[in-house]
Amino acid sequence: MMSIELIELKHDEHGTPVGVFIPFRYWGVLRHTVRAYTPIFDLMDRYGRPKIWEFVEKQHGPVNYLEMQMKSELAFIQKFARGEAIYVEDERCPSKPHFVRHNPDGSEDLISRDWEKETDVLVRQLTPAGQGVYAFLLKDPRYERIKARHKDQHTKDGEASST
Known part of the structure; x- marks a missing residue:
């Protein structure tokens, strides 16, 4: 099994992480563990599969995903x-x-x-x-x-x- 490196982003005043950075290169491994069509799934899937967005941007210009x-x-x-x-x-x-x-x-x-x-x-x-x-x-x-x-x-x- 592939080891996945997560990076803690910020910490609050109690030292608790307020975010985690998940590199897109791991999305192929994690994709099946996330419920499909939830906001996090859609976000990761959108950016984790950039080829379609590269095509869209070539055809229509920059894409504002949000x-x-x-x-x-x-x-x-x-x-x-x-x-x-x-x-x-x-x-x-x-x-x-x-x-x-x-x-x-x-x-x-x-x-x-x-x-x-x-x-x-x-x-x-x-x-x-x-x-x-x-x-x-x-x-x-x-x-x-x-x-x-x-x-x-x-x-x-x-x-x-x-x-």
């Missing part, structure tokens, strides 16, 4: 608040046209998607409601505000069409 993460989270929150699912491909997808469907209740399903007919065939449930990778976004304060705004807008649209 800004991209924040925009992605907001986009996901907005979709969930509107009751829409998010479709992604990850290592849980055996082949195309399989996708992981992140549902607005925080659950996840492995599905087969027909994009032309806009239909899903459930292969199996991956996680129950509130237990999915992005379920933490349902607790974000922006989620309730956006959901209420969407509901108000939907109600106003319904009143306008009935008059």
Whole structure:
């Protein structure tokens, strides 16, 4: 087994480390020990696999990773608040046209998607409601505000069409 060198960053007034530096060269060894799609996993995976980001930067210029993460989270929150699912491909997808469907209740399903007919065939449930990778976004304060705004807008649209 490979020995992993961790470096303590700062210490507080009690001498307790407040951070640890993990060199990216160890990410390949540590990756399987970290729960997938958590903030630390996404951060390490993003920087631990720089080739894709080098490609993106060559195509589009410098990438602000934190800004991209924040925009992605907001986009996901907005979709969930509107009751829409998010479709992604990850290592849980055996082949195309399989996708992981992140549902607005925080659950996840492995599905087969027909994009032309806009239909899903459930292969199996991956996680129950509130237990999915992005379920933490349902607790974000922006989620309730956006959901209420969407509901108000939907109600106003319904009143306008009935008059």
